[in-house]
Each structure stands twice: as C-alpha cells, then as structure tokens.
Amino acid sequence: MICITVAPTSRTLAKVDILNAMRYADIVEVALDHLVKEPDVKDLLEGWEKPIIISCRRKEDGGQWDGSESDRMTLLRQAIVAGPAYIELDLDIASRIPRFGKTQRVICFTSMDRPVRDIDSIFDEAAQAQADVVKFCWPTPTLDDAWPLLSAVSQKRRLPIVGIGLGPADRTFSLLGRKYGSPWIYAALEKGMEAFSGQATVFDLDEIYHWREIDRNSTFIAVAGFGETPTMTTRIFNHAFKLLGANVRCLPLQIGDLSMLKKMLEILKVRAILASGPSGGQLLPLADHIDEQDRKSQYVDLLLKKDESWSGYNTLWRSGLMALEGTLSGGAATGPRPLDKHNILVLGNGPVGASIAYAVTQRKGIVSICGPNDKVSQKIAQELQCRFVPYQNLYDTLSDVIVIADKGLVCGTKAGAVNPSVFRPNQTVLDVSDPPLEHPLFTEARERGCRVVEPSKVYTDQLQMQFKALAGRDLPMEAFAKALSE
Structure with missing residues (x-):
C-alpha cells in the first residue's frame, strides 16, 4: 500500500x-x-x-x-x-x-x-x-x-x-x-x-x-545515483523488463563506503549495478574480474555477479568510440581505423575523460588531455602516454576532434570556464560527459557549425549493450518510446 x-x-x-x-x-x-x-x-x-x-x-x-x-x-x-x-x-x-x-x-x-x-x-x-x-x-x-x-x-x-x-x-x-x-x-x-x-x-x-x-520474488538491478541520467536509465529498463514479462526492476541507490557494499548487495540479492558519470570510476575496485582494456581505462559502468564474483565492464568507451568512428567514416567502412592519425582533444578531469582517452589511444588517434585541473590532466596523460595540454594553452591547440568528457566543465567567458570559441566549424565534437544529456558546450559546438556526435546516440548504443548483458536479449525499442513519452 x-x-x-x-x-x-x-x-x-x-x-x-x-x-x-x-x-x-x-x-x-x-x-x-x-x-x-x-x-x-x-x-x-x-x-x-x-x-x-x-x-x-x-x-x-x-x-x-x-x-x-x-x-x-x-x-x-x-x-x-x-x-x-x-x-x-x-x-x-x-x-x-x-x-x-x-x-x-x-x-x-x-x-x-x-x-x-x-x-x-x-x-x-x-x-x-x-x-x-x-x-x-x-x-x-x-x-x-x-x-x-x-x-x-x-x-x-x-x-x-x-x-x-x-x-x-x-x-x-x-x-x-x-x-x-x-x-x-x-x-x-x-x-x-x-x-x-x-x-x-x-x-x-x-x-x-x-x-x-x-x-x-522480484529481482533488483542497482542503478547508482539519483540524477537525470540514472533516472532515465531506470525508466527505460523498467519499461523493457515489463514488456518482456520479467519480474526484474531497477533499484536506485547512492553508493557510500565500498568496504561493505558487496555484502549489502548479497543480502539484498542484487546481482548487477549500473553506473554513469563519476560513479563509474568509483565502482572500479568492486570488480573481481575485468577485461584488460577496461581495467586500463579505469572505468566500469556495469558490474555483473557471476557465481560468487563480480565482473566489470566499460560500455561507455565502446559506445562513444563506435558513434565517433561512425560519424568520421560517414557510416561507411572507409578503413579499419577511422581515428588513425586524427588529433583528438579530450576535455575534462575525471574517470570519463580518462576512459575515452584510453579508448582513442587504442585506435591510434593522437590524443591530448586538457582540463581545469592541470595536475589531474598531467597524471592521466602520463598514465596513458599521451600529450598533456596546460589549461591556459587550450585555445592554442589544434585538433580535428574535441571530446567533452566532464559534466563539471563550465561553458562561458569567466576565469576557469571553457570559452566556446575553442570550437571551429571544421571540427567533430563528441559529448560523453553525461549521455543522453547535452552539455552546454556541445550546444555551442553545434551552433558554431561543428560536425557533432549526438550524446543520445552514444546513450542508446550503451543501453543496448548493457541490457543485452543483463537480460541476454535485445532492448525493446518500444521501451525508449514509452519512457520518452512520459
């Protein structure tokens, strides 16, 4: 009641x-x-x-x-x-x-x-x-x-x-x-x-x-956080589970101390966790098993309980990379590595930026890291063996692709903000800061004539990967329609 x-x-x-x-x-x-x-x-x-x-x-x-x-x-x-x-x-x-x-x-x-x-x-x-x-x-x-x-x-x-x-x-x-x-x-x-x-x-x-x-008898899948993106994911997945007749629902939770989290999830019989934004970096230590590429990316957005251990996956870099490569190649198979020799500037300090930067390096892109915190950017650049750009030199850096990878970035002309003049019409801009939400910098990039990779596309591909891993079935597209109509 x-x-x-x-x-x-x-x-x-x-x-x-x-x-x-x-x-x-x-x-x-x-x-x-x-x-x-x-x-x-x-x-x-x-x-x-x-x-x-x-x-x-x-x-x-x-x-x-x-x-x-x-x-x-x-x-x-x-x-x-x-x-x-x-x-x-x-x-x-x-x-x-x-x-x-x-x-x-x-x-x-x-x-x-x-x-x-x-x-x-x-x-x-x-x-x-x-x-x-x-x-x-x-x-x-x-x-x-x-x-x-x-x-x-x-x-x-x-x-x-x-x-x-x-x-x-x-x-x-x-x-x-x-x-x-x-x-x-x-x-x-x-x-x-x-x-x-x-x-x-x-x-x-x-x-x-x-x-x-x-x-x-219901089974819960934990969704970390209470923001717009976790709530949208919850809405879509709950519709999908209902359409498929599965007695599974999403359980929103705010993660705190990781030391007891596994025991709590075991008692509550929660066998999967979905994360977005900074939560993906927070959940990394929980993964008992993780693909080497995902481990190096330092980010997981899906944790699955298999037998008595947890396996971690990074679906964000895969969906972001897939969307970016599809845009650069015009949707056609123009070559095995569309990012090869492209200058890619990753904007942001945090696990999402580090994750996408790592992914691009695996595709032989020429990666530069830049964010408001130079020490954090420099550390990420050293770990990934890519170029570090001091924040004050942002506007002097040439790039073919800019990746917005931190929802904490501020768009504007005040000190510490990113001036949208950094975008030029010949550039391609990808927004993975908080899919499917659109960062104000991304809106500016579109209005300035850049070729853009929509965060909604990244989000759709990401959810499809996650749902397939969770349910073993394709995510019904009708679930998107129902969630968006509400």
Missing part, C-alpha cells in the same frame, strides 16, 4: 487535500501541525472509505508544531477519541497516551540529523509502548546510512516496520520495503507537496519504478 501525507494549513481546504490524496493513495496521513487553527478531527474523518493516519509533528521532528508539548499531547488524545484508523505517536510520549478504541498505534522514532544504528532496542521500546506498527525516520544520503533501516525491514519481526529515508534515497527504502512486506510506503501527492526535500511522488513510484508490480 502507499501512504500520501497531506499537511493542510486551512481547515476549510483540508478535506480538499484529503480528497485529492484519496484518489491515488491506499492510506492518507493528515498532519495537523500545519493547521493555523485547531482542527475538528471528527469532521476531518467523516465520509472516507480509506484509512487515515493522524499525526502532529514537532519542529525538531520535521513538523511545524509551534505550540506547547502539553497542547500537542491533548490534541493527539482528542484525535484518538475521534476514531482514526491510525494515530502516529512519538516514542518518547507514547507511554503517556493510552490506547483507545480501535485506533492502531504507529510508534515513531525520528532522527533528523543522523542515521541510527541501534534498531533493536528502539524496536523493543516501541513494542512495550503498545505499538501496532513501528516507524523509523532518519537521513539516508547513502546506502550505508539506509542500511540499518533496510536490514530491519528485510527481517521477520513480531511487529511490522515502516520507514522514511530523508532525501532521494527514500526511494531505495520504499522499493525494498515493498519487496519485503512493509504494510505501506510513503510518497508525496505531487511536486511541491513533499513531506521532505527529495521525496518521491506517487507518480514517480508508478511511472518510473513500477512499484505496484514488485513482490517478494
């Missing part, structure tokens, strides 16, 4: 908010702490077929209540008498508010500033306070921070657990909570109505993650 929280400020419009939430939710939580005037809870509860949770949170717990604690407890007691399906009570006050009627008690423990590790003692305390459901809420910026919550919900306990991971990683918990049997998960009704920054909307959970189809 899905629970949508509404936090009305007006008693007059409160029922409108509840009505709108009821259309999409299985349970609606009504937060009384935002109301300007004291509510008539009995009136708010009348006429609804779906269950309602009543809550009233203090500011230190993420709410807006600014009255006294005595008045808040009085309001909660009055709310219980009105007979909601559930009442949410903070763990520290639950023992002072007795059970009444058929209202079930959601005993909540909140920590707004840091994750909590001692789940068991808190759970036992909530059980002693006559909890029917135990709720946890704390920041989950990475998988490490969310792990105690995920571990708790994945184990069989005498009372059900629900939870909210503050931040975008709440999606990780929500999808795993769905798989492991949490009685409900939380979502916002729409953008602008989130209970906390980064919370998924009910439409996100439906259209991107297909949460209603997840069950105990």
Whole structure:
C-alpha cells in the first residue's frame, strides 16, 4: 500500500487535500501541525472509505508544531477519541497516551540529523509502548546510512516496520520495503507537496519504478545515483523488463563506503549495478574480474555477479568510440581505423575523460588531455602516454576532434570556464560527459557549425549493450518510446 501525507494549513481546504490524496493513495496521513487553527478531527474523518493516519509533528521532528508539548499531547488524545484508523505517536510520549478504541498505534522514532544504528532496542521500546506498527525516520544520503533501516525491514519481526529515508534515497527504502512486506510506503501527492526535500511522488513510484508490480520474488538491478541520467536509465529498463514479462526492476541507490557494499548487495540479492558519470570510476575496485582494456581505462559502468564474483565492464568507451568512428567514416567502412592519425582533444578531469582517452589511444588517434585541473590532466596523460595540454594553452591547440568528457566543465567567458570559441566549424565534437544529456558546450559546438556526435546516440548504443548483458536479449525499442513519452 502507499501512504500520501497531506499537511493542510486551512481547515476549510483540508478535506480538499484529503480528497485529492484519496484518489491515488491506499492510506492518507493528515498532519495537523500545519493547521493555523485547531482542527475538528471528527469532521476531518467523516465520509472516507480509506484509512487515515493522524499525526502532529514537532519542529525538531520535521513538523511545524509551534505550540506547547502539553497542547500537542491533548490534541493527539482528542484525535484518538475521534476514531482514526491510525494515530502516529512519538516514542518518547507514547507511554503517556493510552490506547483507545480501535485506533492502531504507529510508534515513531525520528532522527533528523543522523542515521541510527541501534534498531533493536528502539524496536523493543516501541513494542512495550503498545505499538501496532513501528516507524523509523532518519537521513539516508547513502546506502550505508539506509542500511540499518533496510536490514530491519528485510527481517521477520513480531511487529511490522515502516520507514522514511530523508532525501532521494527514500526511494531505495520504499522499493525494498515493498519487496519485503512493509504494510505501506510513503510518497508525496505531487511536486511541491513533499513531506521532505527529495521525496518521491506517487507518480514517480508508478511511472518510473513500477512499484505496484514488485513482490517478494522480484529481482533488483542497482542503478547508482539519483540524477537525470540514472533516472532515465531506470525508466527505460523498467519499461523493457515489463514488456518482456520479467519480474526484474531497477533499484536506485547512492553508493557510500565500498568496504561493505558487496555484502549489502548479497543480502539484498542484487546481482548487477549500473553506473554513469563519476560513479563509474568509483565502482572500479568492486570488480573481481575485468577485461584488460577496461581495467586500463579505469572505468566500469556495469558490474555483473557471476557465481560468487563480480565482473566489470566499460560500455561507455565502446559506445562513444563506435558513434565517433561512425560519424568520421560517414557510416561507411572507409578503413579499419577511422581515428588513425586524427588529433583528438579530450576535455575534462575525471574517470570519463580518462576512459575515452584510453579508448582513442587504442585506435591510434593522437590524443591530448586538457582540463581545469592541470595536475589531474598531467597524471592521466602520463598514465596513458599521451600529450598533456596546460589549461591556459587550450585555445592554442589544434585538433580535428574535441571530446567533452566532464559534466563539471563550465561553458562561458569567466576565469576557469571553457570559452566556446575553442570550437571551429571544421571540427567533430563528441559529448560523453553525461549521455543522453547535452552539455552546454556541445550546444555551442553545434551552433558554431561543428560536425557533432549526438550524446543520445552514444546513450542508446550503451543501453543496448548493457541490457543485452543483463537480460541476454535485445532492448525493446518500444521501451525508449514509452519512457520518452512520459
């Protein structure tokens, strides 16, 4: 089930908010702490077929209540008498508010500033306070921070657990909570109505993650990060798995400490990880087996669990190189090495730039490395035995091809930025900074008459390689159409 929280400020419009939430939710939580005037809870509860949770949170717990604690407890007691399906009570006050009627008690423990590790003692305390459901809420910026919550919900306990991971990683918990049997998960009704920054909307959970189809038998593929590119990949792959009738879905997660990641993925039965951007360099140490070329590129964007070990692959340099060579050769087989003797300038500091630079050197291109951080550029150039161009000499460097390989590059005329005057009409420009997104420098290159290799082409080829490795089948093109139409 899905629970949508509404936090009305007006008693007059409160029922409108509840009505709108009821259309999409299985349970609606009504937060009384935002109301300007004291509510008539009995009136708010009348006429609804779906269950309602009543809550009233203090500011230190993420709410807006600014009255006294005595008045808040009085309001909660009055709310219980009105007979909601559930009442949410903070763990520290639950023992002072007795059970009444058929209202079930959601005993909540909140920590707004840091994750909590001692789940068991808190759970036992909530059980002693006559909890029917135990709720946890704390920041989950990475998988490490969310792990105690995920571990708790994945184990069989005498009372059900629900939870909210503050931040975008709440999606990780929500999808795993769905798989492991949490009685409900939380979502916002729409953008602008989130209970906390980064919370998924009910439409996100439906259209991107297909949460209603997840069950105990579902298999997850981890997708690193919560940006536009990881979300687009998730959307496309989830459509593809659905079209093929596979009980597989993508699980977004923010990678933290690598030392425990393999163990966490094993417990969660996650057997593949997809990465993009800088995450590809971060995941490299996890690969137990990796092709020599991919190892030298220092970048992996696909990790697959095979038997008891992880194999790493770099699909970005392959798809980027394929798209670039196809453009330079006009799509025809004009020779075995279209990059041979071309002067290629790789712009950027980071694993993506190093990866594509390595790939071009294998095709006998004449590679130069340049980025805002000269020390990093020089190190990459030394490792790959190619030319290092100091950043101040960027505009004096002749090149046939420019590769934009760092989404952190700034386009402009200010100090430290890349001036688009670096592009000339006779050049070919490839953008692998964050496919399928287009870097502002790439837009400038197109407008200045350069021959361009679209990042969407690189992205399409990359996804096809990754999906084939994951599913053993071709990626249905219909999945692209469905994802883009949304």
